Amino acid sequence: MTKIIDRNLIQELSKLMHEAADNIAKQYGLQLEKRGGSFDSTTFNYSVKFVTGEVSDLDLSYAKMYDWPKIGTKYNDRGVEFEVTGYNTRSRKMPILSKDKAGKEYASGPEYVKLRMN
Numbered sequence: 001m002t003k004i005i006d007r008n009l010i011q012e013l014s015k016l017m018h019e020a021a022d023n024i025a026k027q028y029g030l031q032l033e034k035r036g037g038s039f040d041s042t043t044f045n046y047s048v049k050f051v052t053g054e055v056s057d058l059d060l061s062y063a064k065m066y067d068w069p070k071i072g073t074k075y076n077d078r079g080v081e082f083e084v085t086g087y088n089t090r091s092r093k094m095p096i097l098s099k100d101k102a103g104k105e106y107a108s109g110p111e112y113v114k115l116r117m118n
Contacts, residue, residue, distance in 0.1 A: 059087040068110045075116040
């Protein structure tokens with residue numbers, strides 16, 4: 001009998017794997033970052049990323065050098081409030097990482113954020 005990987009099986013496996021990874025993250029004092037995966041009828045690839053939740057010294061030095069908004073800075077864009085949560089120093093055009101109230105992440109340019117700061 002051949003086992004086929006379908007969407008229902010993927011949902012069950014994803015839930016179990018996320019719970020197991022979350023337990024591991026709690027055990028080591030890390031945070032689990034939500035990632036995607038891929039599948040076809042014979043394989044399922046589940047991606048996990050563990051992070052410390054802290055901003056690196058290198059990111060902070062870039063932020064100071066380029067006068068980027070500080071982490072925790074709040075700004076409004078079209079009636080939605082955002083908060084700066086980190087930096088992606090490898091991104092030349094949109095290095096500022098922000099989250100809205102729903103927790104969705106966005107990348108923005110530093111000048112864009114500065115214009116909309118409270």
